[in-house]
Structures are given as structure tokens and as C-alpha cells.
Amino acid sequence: MAGAGGGNDIQWCFSQVKGAVDDDVAEADIISTVEFNYSGELLATGDKGGRVVIFQQEQENKIQSHSRGEYNVYSTFQSHEPEFDYLKSLEIEEKINKIRWLPQKNAAQFLLSTNDKTIKLWKISERDKRPEGYNLKEEDGRYRDPTTVTTLRVPVFRPMDLMVEASPRRIFANAHTYHINSISINSDYETYLSADDLRINLWHLEITDRSFNIVDIKPANMEELTEVITAAEFHPNSCNTFVYSSSKGTIRLCDMRAAALCDRHSKLFEEPEDPSNRSFFSEIISSISDVKFSHSGRYMMTRDYLSVKIWDLNMENRPVETYQVHEYLRSKLCSLYENDCIFDKFECCWNGSDSVVMTGSYNNFFRMFDRNTKRDITLEASRENNKPRTVLKPRKVCASGKRKKDEISVDSLDFNKKILHTAWHPKENIIAVATTNNLYIFQDKVN
Amino acid sequence: MEFKLEAHRIVSISLGKIYNSRVQRGGIKLHKNLLVSLVLRSARQVYLSDPCPGLYLAGPTGIPTVPPPQQPGEPVAGPPSGWGEPPPPSARAALPEPEPQPQRPSVCHTPGAGSSEPVAAVAGAGDALRGGEADSAAAAWGRVERPRAVASGGGSDTCPEGPRAVRRPCGCPPAREEQPAEDGSPAPPAPCPRKRGAAGVGGGRAGCPAAPGSTPLKKPRRNSEEQPSTGEEDTDEEMETGNVANLISIFGSSFSGLLRKSPAVGREGEEAEESGPEAAEPGQICCDKPVLRDMSPWSTAIVAF
Numbered sequence: 213m214a215g216a217g218g219g220n221d222i223q224w225c226f227s228q229v230k231g232a233v234d235d236d237v238a239e240a241d242i243i244s245t246v247e248f249n250y251s252g253e254l255l256a257t258g259d260k261g262g263r264v265v266i267f268q269q270e271q272e273n274k275i276q277s278h279s280r281g282e283y284n285v286y287s288t289f290q291s292h293e294p295e296f297d298y299l300k301s302l303e304i305e306e307k308i309n310k311i312r313w314l315p316q317k318n319a320a321q322f323l324l325s326t327n328d329k330t331i332k333l334w335k336i337s338e339r340d341k342r343p344e345g346y347n348l349k350e351e352d353g354r355y356r357d358p359t360t361v362t363t364l365r366v367p368v369f370r371p372m373d374l375m376v377e378a379s380p381r382r383i384f385a386n387a388h389t390y391h392i393n394s395i396s397i398n399s400d401y402e403t404y405l406s407a408d409d410l411r412i413n414l415w416h417l418e419i420t421d422r423s424f425n426i427v428d429i430k431p432a433n434m435e436e437l438t439e440v441i442t443a444a445e446f447h448p449n450s451c452n453t454f455v456y457s458s459s460k461g462t463i464r465l466c467d468m469r470a471a472a473l474c475d476r477h478s479k480l481f482e483e484p485e486d487p488s489n490r491s492f493f494s495e496i497i498s499s500i501s502d503v504k505f506s507h508s509g510r511y512m513m514t515r516d517y518l519s520v521k522i523w524d525l526n527m528e529n530r531p532v533e534t535y536q537v538h539e540y541l542r543s544k545l546c547s548l549y550e551n552d553c554i555f556d557k558f559e560c561c562w563n564g565s566d567s568v569v570m571t572g573s574y575n576n577f578f579r580m581f582d583r584n585t586k587r588d589i590t591l592e593a594s595r596e597n598n599k600p601r602t603v604l605k606p607r608k609v610c611a612s613g614k615r616k617k618d619e620i621s622v623d624s625l626d627f628n629k630k631i632l633h634t635a636w637h638p639k640e641n642i643i644a645v646a647t648t649n650n651l652y653i654f655q656d657k658v659n
Numbered sequence: 660m661e662f663k664l665e666a667h668r669i670v671s672i673s674l675g676k677i678y679n680s681r682v683q684r685g686g687i688k689l690h691k692n693l694l695v696s697l698v699l700r701s702a703r704q705v706y707l708s709d710p711c712p713g714l715y716l717a718g719p720t721g722i723p724t725v726p727p728p729q730q731p732g733e734p735v736a737g738p739p740s741g742w743g744e745p746p747p748p749s750a751r752a753a754l755p756e757p758e759p760q761p762q763r764p765s766v767c768h769t770p771g772a773g774s775s776e777p778v779a780a781v782a783g784a785g786d787a788l789r790g791g792e793a794d795s796a797a798a799a800w801g802r803v804e805r806p807r808a809v810a811s812g813g814g815s816d817t818c819p820e821g822p823r824a825v826r827r828p829c830g831c832p833p834a835r836e837e838q839p840a841e842d843g844s845p846a847p848p849a850p851c852p853r854k855r856g857a858a859g860v861g862g863g864r865a866g867c868p869a870a871p872g873s874t875p876l877k878k879p880r881r882n883s884e885e886q887p888s889t890g891e892e893d894t895d896e897e898m899e900t901g902n903v904a905n906l907i908s909i910f911g912s913s914f915s916g917l918l919r920k921s922p923a924v925g926r927e928g929e930e931a932e933e934s935g936p937e938a939a940e941p942g943q944i945c946c947d948k949p950v951l952r953d954m955s956p957w958s959t960a961i962v963a964f
Contacts, residue, residue: 297686305685391691409689441796442691459690492669492705499690546665549698550672555691610788 219426222641223657226281226597230267231650232235233595243646245633249313249321253645255283256309256323257651260290264325264378266336267651279640280655286341287336289378292327304329310395312404314417322381324404331406333382333417340368387413387423394444400451407444407456414468416454426474427456427466442500442557449509453478460487461498461533465525481523483530493545493554501557506566506599507638513569515560517541520571522580535581535588540611540622553627561636572631573606577607593631593645593652603657666706773888 232241240261247256255267268286274402295304304327320337336578345367351353390408397404400642406413412427425442431437447453451490452468464477485494497517505512511532514521518539521531537558541548548554553574560571572578573590581588597604610619633646641656676695680687 300686302686305682307685391686393690423690437693442690459693492698492701495701498693533707549669552676555694596772604870 219551222639224359224591224643224654225600225601225657226602227280227642227653227655229598229650229652230265230283232381233255237649241649243633243649243651244307244309244636245311246646246651247311247313247321247323248635248637249322249511250315250638250641252642253513254313255439255635255653256313256320257646258291258311258325259649260305260307260628262294262306262308263313264289264291264308264323264334266376274281274533280640280658284592287376287378289334291325291380292330295329299327299620304417304428307391309586312395312397314397315401317401324395326392326406329385329388331384331392331395331415332380333378333384333643334378335381336376336378338641339375339377340371340373342372343367344370345480374381380536382417382420382444384415384420385422387415390440393442393538396445396454398446398451399449403451405446405609407441407445407452409440412444412456414442424472426472428473430477443503443504445512446511448505449506455503455512457503459534460498460599461500461516463500463512463514479525479528481528481531482604483521489542491629495548496549496554497545502559504560504562505616506562507564508566511566513560513562515558515571517554517556517558520560520569522569522583533583535569537571537579538609540609541574544622548627551627553630556630556632558631561634563636563641566641570634570636570643572645574627574630575609575625576629576631577609578634578645591654593647593650593654595650601657604654663706664737669702669708673702784849 223512231243232238234236234451240259240263240314241417242255242260243564244260245256245258248254251270257265257267257270259265264287265285266287267283269283270281275616291308292306294306296302297304307327308325309328310324310326312335314324314333320335323334323336325332325334326491340392344351345365347356347361347364347367348358357490372456384406388406388408388411390410391537392408395404402418403414406415406423407427410428410430411425414426415423427441429439429441439458442456442457444456453465455463455465457463461482463478463481464466465481466474467478469473470476476642485498500514500516502515503512510525512523512525512529514523515537518541519537520535522533522535523531533609545554562569566582568582570578570580577590577592578593579588579590590609591604592607608616608619609625610616611619612622615621629647631645631647635644637643643654645652645654661769673695677692677699806828
């Protein structure tokens with residue numbers, strides 16, 4: 213099978229790879245989040261070192277339509293720095309947990325980036341002109357001797373080399389005791405939510421000194437804690453609706469019109485556990501690591517350790533579709549527990565038309581599932597195929613027994629090479645896949 | 660038996676993770692520690708529930724006593740047999756670890772409180788030997804888990820099936836009432852062996868079956884409180900180095916984790932498991948139950964918050 217895609221089969225081709233080639237990965241370079249903006253023109257990545265790198269798609273090739281434009285570095289800035297909480301003697305990591313773009317309202321671009329404790333609103337603006345012809349200053353800024361000024365002129369703007377500046381416009385701090393795992397911008401484009409392990413807060417983009425707590429699952433007695441919030445997202449169309457997922461594998465949909473504190477859900481999505489699969493690690497693998505609404509708002513997708521599930525918002529008792537990502541790992545859970553891989557939080561994403569979903573796996577594999585054709589494909593992000601427009605070859609993991617040619621056995625999978633973060637262009641078949649410290653961009657083959 | 664070993668191994672690994680999480684950059688990760696503590700609990704349950712033939716003096720393996728009805732927040736009455744019913748959440752909160760711990764009161768972690776599973780916190784319970792089982796069961800394990808119990812003359816406490824069964828139900832209420840704050844000891848039934856030990860009686864007490872009188876039980880429990888701390892420390896180290904290495908080499912690598920949790924057994928397991936982890940805690944001064952360790956950052960967070 214060549215590819216997954218509605219109707220015509222898509223063939224995925226290598227386009228670009230960003231990042232260092234070394235095998236020795238500096239910890240600060242580990243990519244921790246990837247996100248396209250609303251138009252798809254910009255692609256932002258955040259890393260463990262607290263930096264944000266934004267790539268911009270070039271416009272030139274679009275006219276030729278031989279291939280879509282390449283993404284080149286547009287802006288790089290240090291979003292968060294490591295901090296130290298003196299009260300609790302805890303270091304606060306600068307790792308960027310999530311980036312979310314705001315829709316563009318003027319010439320500048322805005323995005324929210326967050327680490328464990330603080331959310332920042334960044335303005336990314338271009339400067340391609342500068343004023344020249346001051347009366348009192350030379351071009352290099354030195355002040356002129358006033359006695360030499362004999363005429364007056366009006367400064368004019370002259371073109372200059374493009375400069376992209378990022379400046380923090382708002383800092384939303386001190387609202388989370390626990391580690392922030394999600395931020396989500398409301399469809400009203402004025403408010404957004406931030407979620408940590410036990411609470412969800414609602415913010416207004418203009419107001420930094422207060423936020424509203426809308427969900428609080430912290431028990432009065434912490435000893436009774438049984439579950440934590442793992443992800444949260446606003447509905448794409450209904451500004452009063454949001455969902456949050458838990459470590460127990462449940463998703464709660466809440467309506468902010470019902471009450472100020474949305475501790476009581478409007479809907480609870482939960483699939484009964486299959487008793488035949490019970491093990492020591494059942495609870496861990498049922499913990500949901502990501503939840504994403506479809507663009508239409510009718511469905512939502514959840515990712516747990518071994519599978520991706522699609523839920524219809526109108527049906528709470530079970531998902532409408534379930535896709536196994538790497539079921540061959542089920543017998544390896546103990547080893548994966550030992551090496552901590554079982555705690556990896558994979559993300560998932562929809563394509564623009566909600567017909568295909570994608571998520572990552574190990575060995576730098578990532579998987580796509582076509583909801584219409586029910587076909588799936590496994591591809592690999594590797595520098596071996598790095599000639600542009602090289603069609604990616606589907607990969608296959610052999611779960612047991614005889615390994616066919618070109619298949620990879622489970623035991624030879626590299627569990628240090630994991631793809632946790634992927635993003636799909638909102639309109640086109642362009643995907644961004646993050647390996648540990650590299651960002652791969654793949655496109656569908658355009659003839 | 661295999662399951663026991665595997666469960667033991669998982670417990671050791673889990674403890675190691677919790678221990679290491681304290682020094683991780685960025686602070687304790689609540690989610691991960693919660694998941695690890697759930698695995699810990701499951702492993703303990705399995706460990707305790709896995710019947711080793713011959714260990715019981717009488718009666719079917721896996722004492723099939725019907726667990727007392729669970730009430731939300733109740734620690735579950737109880738593992739039949741002397742494991743000691745988990746103290747009620749509040750009590751538990753008040754204490755639970757067999758060893759004295761500074762944070763004990765707040766530390767008691769009761770994951771799933773309100774669920775039917777006994778809270779892992781039952782430390783004291785863990786200590787209690789479940790009749791003969793603990794004694795013989797994995798001698799190493801038993802040794803670790805509960806030095807007290809052993810001291811109390813592990814084997815001597817022959818609580819036959821009958822009394823054990825009787826104990827269970829009895830255990831519940833007393834367990835609930837009895838929650839001495841400091842001592843994790845579970846209900847009277849549970850402490851039977853312990854009590855005996857503490858009281859220095861080789862086997863004397865016929866009585867677990869006896870009633871769940873709280874009064875007589877309290878004393879021994881307190882006495883026994885001291886023992887574990889010291890005892891366990893030594894055994895901890897010992898357990899850590901000797902047994903774990905052996906177990907791992909015996910058991911090899913993958914475990915398909917196929918044990919089912921059976922409710923009744925599970926409950927029993929809970930208590931016992933609790934003590935296990937503590938005991939196995941590397942370098943820990945027993946006083947720090949792994950779960951507790953989980954709690955301390957939470958407590959800190961709570962306080963700070």
C-alpha cells in the first residue's frame with residue numbers, strides 16, 4: 213500500500229529535515245512540541261531548552277506547483293528560562309510543553325507558549341523598513357553637532373533587510389501549582405484555557421493578573437487521589453465547550469454555561485476495559501496522553517499508549533473507531549515499564565479534512581490511519597531517505613515468528629527513537645514529524 | 660510462585676522509580692508517580708494474593724473469604740487473615756506505615772479510596788502476617804516485609820483457616836475503629852501474629868479468632884511499632900541486595916502481566932503489598948513508605964498551595 217488518504221492514495225515524500233545531524237543529542241535540542249499556524253504558512257517548534265523556532269513556508273514555488281514551498285527558519289527566540297521556586301525548592305524546567313497559535317488579526321503573528329508553570333503570549337512581527345534621515349542623529353545613531361544642522365527634513369522609511377522580532381506581550385504566571393500539560397485557545401479568540409494535573413484555568417488574553425479556575429479535581433485529601441488531568445482542549449466551534457482527559461482513560465466534556473466551576477461533566481466518555489487484557493500495567497496504558505477535536509467539531513480523538521480512538525461526541529459509552537498503533541508492544545509492557553518508555557506521551561493529529569489521523573511510535577516510525585478506507589500505513593522518519601521527493605517506503609513490524617524481508621522485528625526496535633510530536637498542515641498534505649532532535653517535513657507527491 | 664517473584668520485581672522497580680523521581684529536574688511529576696504507585700499497588704496485590712501451596716496451614720489457597728462490603732473510603736475491611744484490614748482512610752491518613760514516619764499522617768496514600776480496592780497505605784496491615792502464609796511465603800519476602808511478624812514467631816502464629824475466616828469479618832470493624840495513629844497496624848485480626856510477636860509470645864494467642872477487641876490489641880501494636888523500624892531497616896538492605904538480584908536472575912525479563920486482580924484476594928494483597936514496598940525501599944529507613952514518598956511532594960504541594 214502506497215499511502216493513506218481519502219480517495220486517491222497519497223504517496224508521502226521526503227521534503228526537508230531540520231536540526232543537527234549528530235547522533236549525540238544535546239538535551240536542550242530535544243523537540244517538545246510542534247504546531248502549524250492557522251494558515252499553515254508558519255510551523256513552530258519548541259524544545260527542552262526553552263527555545264521556539266518558527267519556520268515559514270516559501271511562497272515562490274506555489275506558483276509553479278511542482279512542489280510546495282520549503283520551510284525555512286523565520287524566527288528563533290528564547291521563550292522560557294529555567295527558574296527556581298524558592299518556596300518549594302523546586303527547579304522549574306524551561307522545556308516548552310505546548311505552543312498554540314492565535315489566528316492572525318493583523319500583520320503580526322501571535323502564539324502562546326508554555327512551560328510547566330508560566331504561559332507567555334509572544335508577538336512575532338516583521339520589520340522591513342526603517343526610518344532614515346533624522347535631523348539630529350546620524351544614520352548610525354550618533355548625535356550630530358547641533359551647530360551643523362542647517363536644514364530640516366522629514367525622516368522617511370526606506371527598505372531594509374527583513375528582520376523578524378519576537379517580543380513577549382503577556383506573561384501569565386503563578387496560576388498553576390502542578391505542571392501545565394495543555395493550553396487551548398477558545399474559538400472566541402479572546403480566552404484560552406491552561407490545564408495542569410489537577411486544575412484547569414480560564415484566562416483572557418488581555419488579562420494576566422487573574423484567571424478563573426473552571427475545573428478542580430484535587431481531592432480534599434491528597435491521599436485519595438486517583439486520577440489526574442492529562443490533556444484539555446476547547447471545542448473548535450462552541451466557545452462554551454471543552455474536554456479534558458484523565459489518566460484513567462476517561463474524557464469529560466464540560467459546558468461552561470452550566471456552572472462557574474465545571475467539576476461536574478456534561479458528558480463522560482469511557483470505554484469499559486477489556487478484562488482479558490488486564491495486567492499490572494493496564495492502568496498506565498489506558499492513561500490518555502492527548503486529546504484533539506476534529507476540525508468539524510463532531511469527533512474527538514484520544515491517544516493512549518497502544519491505540520488511537522475516535523469518539524463521536526454524541527456517543528459516550530465507546531469510541532466509534534479504534535486503531536492499534538503498536539499492539540505488538542502489549543507483551544513487552546514490563547520491559548517498557550522498566551525503561552520508562554511506558555510513560556511516553558504520544559500526541560496525535562487530524563488532517564485538514566478529518567479523514568486521516570496520524571500518530572507516532574518507536575524506531576522513528578509514525579502511523580497514519582485512513583478513516584474512510586480503513587487502511588493504515590507505517591512510515592519512518594530517517595535521514596536515509598533524505599533526497600527530496602523520495603517516496604517513503606511503508607514499513608512493517610513483525611510481531612512474532614518469521615520475519616519477512618524488509619520487516620523489522622519487535623526486538624530490534626530502537627525505543628530511544630520515538631516520535632511523540634507530529635503536526636499536519638491545516639489545508640494541505642504536508643506533515644511535520646519530530647524525532648528526538650530533528651524535524652522532518654514530508655509532503656504528498658505532486659505530479 | 661512465579662507471579663510472586665515477578666510481582667516482587669515490579670515492586671522493586673517501582674520503588675526505584677519513585678525514589679529517583681525525587682531528584683529529577685523540574686520537580687516531582689504527579690502523573691508519573693501516580694501511575695507508578697498504581698503499579699506498585701497491583702504488584703503488591705498480586706504478590707499477596709498469589710497462593711503458595713503449602714504455606715497455609717489449612718484451607719484452600721487464596722482464602723476465599725468474602726470481602727466485607729466495600730464502602731467508599733473504607734479501607735476495606737479486609738483482607739481476611741491477618742493482613743490487617745486497611746484502616747479507614749482517615750485513620751489511614753493518620754498513619755499507616757508500620758514504621759514511624761514523620762509524615763505518616765498525611766502520607767497515607769489511598770489511591771482509589773472510595774473504590775473497592777484497599778488502599779495501599781495499609782502499612783501495618785502489610786506487616787501483619789497473614790497466618791502462616793507470610794511466614795513461609797517467600798521467606799525472604801516475609802522477612803523483609805515484616806520483620807515484626809517474623810519476630811513474632813512467624814510460624815508460630817498458626818491461625819487456622821477457621822479463625823482466619825472469622826477474623827476477617829471481625830477484623831473489619833476493629834480495623835476501622837482501631838486506627839492508632841502511629842501504627843499502621845491494622846485491625847486486630849491482622850495483628851494477630853504481630854501482636855504475638857510483640858507480646859513476645861510465641862504463639863500464644865489463640866486468639867485472633869477472638870474478638871476484635873480493640874483494647875487488648877492496642878498494646879501489642881504499640882510495642883510492635885518499634886520493632887519494625889529497626890528490623891526493617893536491616894531487612895531492607897538485605898532484601899534490596901540479596902533478594903532482588905536473585906529474583907531478577909531467576910525470573911528473567913518479560914512478564915506478560917497477566918494476573919487478574921481478584922477482588923477478594925486483591926484486598927488481602929493490598930495490605931501485604933504495602934509493607935513489601937516499604938521494606939524493599941532501597942536505603943530507606945523504613946519509615947518512608949514508597950507511597951509515602953509519593954505523598955511527600957504532594958504534601959509539600961498542598962502546604963505550599
